[in-house]
Every structure is written in C-alpha cells, then in structure tokens.
Amino acid sequence: MRVDELQTPVLAVDVDVLEFNLATMARALPGARLRPHVKAHKCTALAARQAAHGHTAFTCATISEMEGLARAGLGSDLLLANEVLDASRLGAIDGRVSIAVDSEATIRAAVAGGVCEVLIDVNVGLPRCGCEPARAGWLADVARRQGLEVRGVMGYEGHTMLVEDRATREAAVAVSMDSLRVAHADVGGEVVSAGGTGSYDCNTFATEIQAGSYALMDTAYAKLDLPFRPALFLVARVISVSRDYAVADCGLKALGMDHGDPMVDGGSVWFCSDEHLTFAPHEPLEVGDRVRVWPAHVDPTVAYHEQVRVVSGEDVVDSWPVDLRGW
C-alpha cells in the first residue's frame, strides 16, 4: 500500500529516518550506555529494534510499559523510573525489575510488591519526584535494611532537556550531575541512571542515559543542535479550502498539545480543533490533497493512537501496534 492510500488521519513513522536515529545513537552510546525510554514511543516493535541495536535494558514510566516489554520478551533489565505505591503487578513480572524509590513509603511498596531491586531517585533540580541529595544515603540504608538490592541512583535533569543554547544546557546538566554525584557517593552501587535526548552527549557522569525522544523526535527537540531527525508524522487530508486557509482532518485528539501546535509541510498552522487543523498553505491546495503534520511533542501524540504505520519513502511496509498504552 502507498501512503496516499491510507485513511486519514493516520500516524506514521519513516522507518529509514528511524533507523538513522537508532544507528546514530548506538554509535554514540553503545549497548548498556543507553537505557532507551519507551514512554516516547510505547511500541514493543520499536523497542525490539532498539534491542537489535544493542540496547537491551529499558526505561519505563508506567507499570503497563513494564508488563508489555516483559511480555514481548524484552524484560532482561527493566527500570520503572517512577514511584509506585502498589508494586504487586511489578513483582509478578517475569523478568528483571528495578524501580525508583524516593521515600520510606515507596520502599515499603517495593518490598510488599515483591520487587527486589531499586534505584534511589534523587532530585537534581526538576521539581518532581526524587529525594534531596543529602537524604539519599539514608534512604539507601533503609532500603538495604529491608532486604532490597540498591543498584545505585537515578536523577533526571528534565528541566535542562529543551534548553536550546548548548553551553547553557551543558552547564545546567553539570550542576544537576554534581547533585547526583553527592548522592551517589553516599548510596553506592554501580548504576547512575540519568539524562535524556537533550543531554545524551553532555551528561558524562551517568553510567546509562534514559533517552527516548531521539528515536522519533518532534518539533520541540528539533530546535536543538542534535543529530537526530524527525521520524514521526501524521498524514492528513485537506477537507476544506477557503481564500486564506485550508483545513486538514487532523486535530488535537491526534496530537499531544502541551508543547503547542504542530507544524505542517507547506503551510503555517493557525490552530487545532478536536478533529481539524486550520493552516495557511504557502501554495494553493485543493480539497483531497494530503499533507504531513509534525507533532510538537511525540510522547503524548503516540499515546492517542492504536497503531503507527511504518513507511519507507511512499510505501507502507508495516504497521506496529502502540501496545504499551494505558496504566
């Protein structure tokens, strides 16, 4: 089938660009130096490609992502980089499961749920989960006294990820990793898990980088000076044309909107409605024409779709279920 024959709106990945991104990252961070974050794509089929590039340990944001990877045979080393208060489903996973803990309550939850390995989650500047660096050693002691294996520390410098100026970004990452270094000295363990697509080449302290967006990219990350290229887009069809604008059949229920409007090839976006994209085309368009729409944030975009069509050039070569959705 050709891309032009797909019913619209439809989510698509350019598999050649994807493979370029995966290969580029695998050269920079080979094997276990990268722990790909599957929250960015929620596809076990795409995770299998990351494993084929040598990355067999994965990062997850939800229990469902952990379960799905294990079911797909990708459970050799799974990290839930998030806190949970009911770990029973995690304890039941057939695979190696580690989770982040940042409090006595989450340590108790790990023990009660039958999870054996943890990372101490440390706040390195992003106001989200993670204990104060000075408290990490004490929490590690608490965890070890309860019989947990503490593999090391985690500290996500998410607030630095989309800083466009490289020098500013690098400096911010370094400050965050100074905090994590303090915590790691107290906690011990082999693992220092941190970083993301925006810091994959400047976070030199982490033993493993949790990048996810690099595989598919989006217009927000495209503003940075990264070698990865946008691979994920929507195909939409022009359903109405007026003097100043055109309307395509792809709206905000097909797009994560927290980073703002998408971009559209050959036009300037005015706004999105539930099922519409109103834009000013640079050249006249006709009703029925197809356009490609580029999401501003890939993670919540993928989460709206049941499947992603895999395209090479103008051919549809496969379809991958977005099988890690939900909680």
Next chain:
Amino acid sequence: MRVDELQTPVLAVDVDVLEFNLATMARALPGARLRPHVKAHKCTALAARQAAHGHTAFTCATISEMEGLARAGLGSDLLLANEVLDASRLGAIDGRVSIAVDSEATIRAAVAGGVCEVLIDVNVGLPRCGCEPARAGWLADVARRQGLEVRGVMGYEGHTMLVEDRATREAAVAVSMDSLRVAHADVGGEVVSAGGTGSYDCNTFATEIQAGSYALMDTAYAKLDLPFRPALFLVARVISVSRDYAVADCGLKALGMDHGDPMVDGGSVWFCSDEHLTFAPHEPLEVGDRVRVWPAHVDPTVAYHEQVRVVSGEDVVDSWPVDLRGW
C-alpha cells in the same frame, strides 16, 4: 468497590452530577431541540443516557463515532458534522446518516459513498470548514442535482463558545446566526443545526443545538455562567512529597492539554509531565493520599482513556468503555 481502591490514574464520572446536567439540558432543550455531540465523551453508554432523556438524534465528529453509535442501536438520526472525502464506511451504516458538505468534492464523496442526506455547512465566523454564506444556495442546488436530500444548513459558531461575558457572547452568536439565516434562506430545508454548550440558551435561531460538553463539563466551560457542573475528573495518588510541592501520578498523557493545565482539589498546579502532576498543596499531604484532578478540556482528555469509571459518592457503580475512539 470504593473510589479509594481504584488503581491510579483513573478517569471517573460522577454519575449524579452527570444526571443533573442531562436533566438540566433536557428541560431547556427537550427532545430533538438538542442533538448531543458525542465527541465530548466518546461513550455509547453515556449516549444511551442522553437518549433516555429524550435526545435520539446525535452529532459526531468522526466516522468511527457514527459507526459506533449505529452498532449500539443509537443510529436513528446521525449527523457527521464534518467533511469527508471517502464516505463508503458511512454509506454502509445501518441507520439514518447525514453529513456536512461544503464543496463540490465533498458532495461527490457523499454520492460516491452512498450517503443520501446532507446539510450545507456554512462558515459563520470560525475559520474552519463551511462555505461562504452566499455560496450555500448554489451548493445546495449542486447537491440536489446529484440526487442528494438537502435537509438544511449547519453553522458552528465555535469562536463564540468560551467568551466569558454573556452579553458579548450573545452578540457574537447573533452575528453568526445572521450569516446562517442568509444561507438558510437560499438553501431551504427543515434543519438549522448549530450551537454548543456555550450558546445552548442564546442560540434561538438553530432548530437543533449540537452541545456536547454540557454532560461532563471542564474547567474552561466552568468559567462561564452555565448551570452545568463538572462531572469528569481523574483520581490520582500522591507518589512524592517535598517541602514546597507534591507530585501525583496523573500527567499529560491522561489529560487534554490544549486548554492548559488541569486543576487539582486542595492545591495549585505547577506543571504536568508525561505521568506526573506537580502541585503546591494547600494543606500538607502524605505519600499515598488521593486527589481529584479536573481537566481543562474534556474532549481530548476522554480520548486518552479506554474506560471511565462511574462513581456515585465514594462508590464505583459501573465502568463504561470509551468505545468511540479512533477514526
């Protein structure tokens, strides 16, 4: 089961508030005066409740919504208030199907797909689909010459919907309906389909109002002086607490973000991440506490969820599949 026993994050509807909203609207716009828009909830179970309140004709935004309503036995009068270029799935629906057309191409698509009835979609000020009012009569003639039954006109004054000042909103609605009146005079037909939750009581020209949000409401519509109450929320759990803020396990993959951040009971939202809500609680919270989160835009929020739990007070009394998702 109690609400406090649900795994989080979870989407929930307060069925008592929902019934209040449905009854309030049914009194204001009884029977066919309301053509509920199902895009706001995407649940055939909720549509069945709207039918029980006397509204048996429905508005849809996607082909999947049309198909799903018909499968659920609610297909006695379905309007796709949107343009399509491939109407074959619509022509195959076992039920009464009308669609919006605003061009010769969409008229040809209706004929080719086996759809028999159309409304002429008229631009009444929102830059989206819809023909110029002066062109509506000509399009109706084109449609009739091709054997279509033209039931009347449609013109959605969406740009007026969230205008907070009532007098300003009413004036804007009146201007839009003046445009639709011009078009209707040329087109003819019994149906004038327009309006939404924001104009349900001031759009006096439309023969049927396409309101959807009134059933569940959201924080954007709550700013208006409407009698409907918020019925849809997420239950989240506090997974981390710091000195100045708390973090709940409900993020932007569980929430439509185009209208901005949600609200949280007992706190002020700082920001959402994929799976986290960082907020400043008004009173100290503990890890494990549950909070209710109120979406800013109900339509794209619902579209992220497989099901919505139906609650009455603190009891979970049912679960409705969100079975009208996708395209």
